[in-house]
Amino acid sequence: MNFFFKILRFGLNYKQFAFLNIFFNLLYAIFSALAYVSMIPMMQILFGTTPKTDLQPTYEGIGQIKNYLEDFFNYKVTQYMNQDNGKALIFVIGIIISLFFLKNIFNYLAMFVITFLRNGVLMDLRNELYQKTTTLPLYFFSEKKKGDLMARISSDVLELQHSFLSILELIIRDPLTILFSLIVMFSFSVKLTLFVLIFIPVSGSIISQIGKSLKRESDLVQKEQGEFLSILEETFGGIKIIKAFGAENTFVKKFRQSTNRFFEFSNKLLNRQNLASPVSEFLGIVVISILLWYGGKMVLADQTLNGAIFISYLGLAYNILTPAKGISKAFYSIKKGDAAAQRILEILEAKDNMEDVQEAVDIKSLEKGIKFDKISFSYNNTSVFENFSLEIKKGQTVALVGPSGSGKTTLANLLNRFYDIDKGSLTLDGIPINKLKKKSLYKLTGMVTQDSILFNESIRNNIALGNRNATLTQIKEAAKVANASEFIEKLEQGYDSIIGEGGNKLSGGQKQRLSIARAILQDPEILILDEATSALDTNSEKMVQAALENLMKNRTSLVIAHRLSTIQNADLIVVLNQGKIIETGTHRELLAKKSIYENLVSLQTL
Numbered sequence: 001m002n003f004f005f006k007i008l009r010f011g012l013n014y015k016q017f018a019f020l021n022i023f024f025n026l027l028y029a030i031f032s033a034l035a036y037v038s039m040i041p042m043m044q045i046l047f048g049t050t051p052k053t054d055l056q057p058t059y060e061g062i063g064q065i066k067n068y069l070e071d072f073f074n075y076k077v078t079q080y081m082n083q084d085n086g087k088a089l090i091f092v093i094g095i096i097i098s099l100f101f102l103k104n105i106f107n108y109l110a111m112f113v114i115t116f117l118r119n120g121v122l123m124d125l126r127n128e129l130y131q132k133t134t135t136l137p138l139y140f141f142s143e144k145k146k147g148d149l150m151a152r153i154s155s156d157v158l159e160l161q162h163s164f165l166s167i168l169e170l171i172i173r174d175p176l177t178i179l180f181s182l183i184v185m186f187s188f189s190v191k192l193t194l195f196v197l198i199f200i201p202v203s204g205s206i207i208s209q210i211g212k213s214l215k216r217e218s219d220l221v222q223k224e225q226g227e228f229l230s231i232l233e234e235t236f237g238g239i240k241i242i243k244a245f246g247a248e249n250t251f252v253k254k255f256r257q258s259t260n261r262f263f264e265f266s267n268k269l270l271n272r273q274n275l276a277s278p279v280s281e282f283l284g285i286v287v288i289s290i291l292l293w294y295g296g297k298m299v300l301a302d303q304t305l306n307g308a309i310f311i312s313y314l315g316l317a318y319n320i321l322t323p324a325k326g327i328s329k330a331f332y333s334i335k336k337g338d339a340a341a342q343r344i345l346e347i348l349e350a351k352d353n354m355e356d357v358q359e360a361v362d363i364k365s366l367e368k369g370i371k372f373d374k375i376s377f378s379y380n381n382t383s384v385f386e387n388f389s390l391e392i393k394k395g396q397t398v399a400l401v402g403p404s405g406s407g408k409t410t411l412a413n414l415l416n417r418f419y420d421i422d423k424g425s426l427t428l429d430g431i432p433i434n435k436l437k438k439k440s441l442y443k444l445t446g447m448v449t450q451d452s453i454l455f456n457e458s459i460r461n462n463i464a465l466g467n468r469n470a471t472l473t474q475i476k477e478a479a480k481v482a483n484a485s486e487f488i489e490k491l492e493q494g495y496d497s498i499i500g501e502g503g504n505k506l507s508g509g510q511k512q513r514l515s516i517a518r519a520i521l522q523d524p525e526i527l528i529l530d531e532a533t534s535a536l537d538t539n540s541e542k543m544v545q546a547a548l549e550n551l552m553k554n555r556t557s558l559v560i561a562h563r564l565s566t567i568q569n570a571d572l573i574v575v576l577n578q579g580k581i582i583e584t585g586t587h588r589e590l591l592a593k594k595s596i597y598e599n600l601v602s603l604q605t606l
Contacts, residue, residue, distance in 0.1 A: 003341035004334050007160060010124045014117040021117070022172050024110035029176035031103040033184045036315035038096045040308050110173060122161055125344070129153045132347055137354045138418045142380075147230025148223075152347060155225050156340040163337025171330070174323030181319045188313050189305055192295055196287070196317060220265040222339055227258050291317055354420055354438075361431065362440040366525045366556055368429045369393040370415065375424035377414065384410050385579045387424070392572075397557040399567035401600065402576035408560045409450075411576075412528045415558060416445060446524030450531035452511035454503035459488055460495040462503075462514055466522040474521060482517035484510070516548070527557040564601050573597065 011018060076091065133149065141149075185193040235242065235251055242251055295313065298305040305313075370392040377385045384407050392398045400408040413419055414426060417433050426433045433441070446466070454462050463478055464470045470478075475495060479485040487510055491497040503511040519527065529548065545566050561567045568587040575582045575590070575597050582596055590597035 003338050003345060006345055007121070007125070007341050010121040010128075011117055013124065014120040017113045017117040017120075020113040021110050024106045024113065025173040025176055028103055028106040028110055028173060029180045031099050031106060032177050032319060033180040033316065035096065035099040035103050036181075036312055036319055037184055038092070038099050039315060040312045107173070118161065122157060125160070126153060126157055129157070129344065129347055132350070136347075136350060136352055138413075140350060145226065145230040145233075147233045148226030149347070150233070151222065151226035151229050152343050156222055156343050159222065159340035160337055160344070163333040163340065174326045174330075177323045178320050181316045185313060185316050185320075188309055188316075189295075189298070192291075192298065192305070192313065195294055196291060196320070221262065221269055222343055224258060224262040224265055227261075231255050231258060287321060288314070288317065354417065354434075356437050357435060360435055360437045363428060363431065363436050363444060364440070366394050366428060366444065369396070370526070370556065371425075371427050371430075372411075372414075373425045373427070375414070375421045375426055377410065377419070377421050379410070379419075383579070385421075388579060388581070389424075390574065390581065392556060392558065394556050395554055396571045397552050397559060397569070399559040399561055399570035399573045400576055401561060401564060401567070401573060401597065402582070405578070406576040407579040408576060409530055412447075412530055412558060412560060415526070415528065416447065417441060444524060445526040445528060446519040446522045447528045448512075448515050448519045448530065452503060452508070452515045454499060454506075454511055454514060456498065456501045458493075458496045458498055459491075459514065462499065463495075463517045463521055465518055470521055475517075478517045478521035479514075481520050482513045484513035484517050487513075525555060527552060527555050528560075529557065530560045531562060564597075575600075 130153065133153070182193065182197075185196070231251070231254055235255075242248060291314065295305065295310050299307050299310050372388055372390040374387045374389055375385055376383070376387060388407075390398075390411075400411060402408060410419075414421060415433075417436075417438060420434060428436065428441075428444075455465075459479075460472065460475055463475050467474075472495065476485060479488055479495075488495060488497070497505075499505050499511075499514075503514065506514070549569060559567055559570060567573060570587065572584060573587060573590055574584050577596075583590060583593065585593070585597075591601065
């Protein structure tokens with residue numbers, strides 16, 4: 001239930017609909033009880049037991065309202081019966097129809113207004129989940145499968161709609177219906193009503209026992225749904241490799257194993273859920289049957305209860321059993337939705353250890369430089385850096401080279417503060433990076449990665465990702481510098497061309513040039529190039545490299561490169577191996593040393 005109340009906090013923005021729902025449900029409950037009470041005079045007319053009175057009653061205050069209404073009703077029925085029994089019957093039936101009509105109108109209005117609350121909660125929940133996932137640090141995503149996160153935002157939220165939010169209309173309506181029905185029933189017979197109240201909790205406890213295992217079963221279903229969504233995501237993302245290596249059957253088998261588990265878990269869950277309705281209906285019939293026996297004795301043997309009142313009493317008892325059944329189903333649904341709510345709250349309540357601290361400051365520009373001072377960093381309990389130190393002065397171009405796994409990209413990620421260092425200090429102008437506001441840090445840095453990360457939007461929007469206020473002229477200029485304008489202008493819709501998911505309508509070189517144009521337009525003071533020219537052909541590489549060299553002038557640049565020909569003009573080349581600096585110097589200085597760097601250059605010129 002804790003998860004249920006945590007989800008309900010999203011309804012605070014729609015509390016006006018909740019108040020309207022309570023108001024309409026209150027009227028529904030009142031008219032629901034009165035509708036069954038109104039059947040008493042009809043039965044009395046049919047059985048010929050109507051109390052007749054020709055004296056019009058006098059209103060004596062709210063305390064006597066029940067007696068007044070009863071006497072006034074009998075007075076009106078007596079008048080009609082003096083004229084014609086048929087008119088009296090039509091009068092009573094008209095009242096019954098009116099009361100049932102009002103009951104159902106208020107029921108509809110209650111459900112109408114609660115719809116806005118339900119859908120509003122779903123909308124806000126999805127929006128907050130999405131916003132939360134975009135602000136969480138990268139290590140959170142490295143520990144979670146994409147498919148599982150997608151399942152939580154989509155199917156788990158949908159499960160809440162069918163479980164938690166679908167019962168919002170029952171929370172007020174059914175208890176109020178039971179309350180008003182019981183008030184009327186007590187006014188008819190205290191003894192019989194107490195007898196009914198003994199059996200309703202018993203039947204409710206039996207139904208609740210069925211739902212105890214629902215949370216566990218539902219949790220298995222939701223987790224398995226996340227599993228096969230992860231397989232789908234991997235399949236669509238790596239379909240070329242799967243086909244190239246003939247691994248279709250392997251993935252089909254893996255997917256079928258997951259759907260088979262989902263099949264088994266779903267069957268257990270639904271079969272347990274389906275058991276609630278027949279059990280609750282059977283128990284309701286048992287209660288009614290016992291009521292017929294006990295109440296029948298009071299009417300026929302003891303003659304302590306009027307027959308017409310007893311028939312109306314049965315209607316009121318049924319009016320209690322239906323919402324009681326609804327409440328038991330609501331409890332059942334909450335148990336089922338608990339698992340989905342828990343998975344959603346794991347994201348919403350996930351702690352971001354990299355949030356801006358209270359004393360975080362803005363950094364407008366880089367004045368002195370960047371300093372890694374005896375930093376240590378581990379990833380998944382694997383040490384990447386230990387007492388690592390490196391200083392990058394303002395305006396300097398520093399290139400990182402070395403074998404895969406030497407820590408080049410990790411160093412760039414630390415500079416972007418995608419991860420926090422374990423020990424030591426990383427400072428910009430002497431300010432620790434964790435004391436800088438992340439937004440100002442990201443405005444200061446621009447990045448071009450080895451994998452061109454583009455979005456299914458227009459070329460214009462992809463280039464202007466970091467600067468949505470850029471004019472078309474500025475976008476075109478950035479594309480021209482990145483050697484991308486030529487192929488863009490050949491497209492049918494030019495800069496308004498949609499490039500497909502991940503830019504799949506473009507070649508690898510074209511995608512990389514768009515990524516470079518995006519970084520150029522952002523005009524950052526710190527430029528991080530992670531294999532920025534790796535996907536370009538020789539001619540394009542030369543042109544883009546020249547553009548990048550112009551771009552890097554008067555900027556602080558960190559360049560990661562495997563193609564050593566692209567970093568010959570770097571101010572400082574740092575050779576890394578297993579997280580340690582092996583040697584440093586300019587291109588000429590390192591060649592003169594005839595050591596590791598010279599060997600790497602020789603291998604690439606063979």
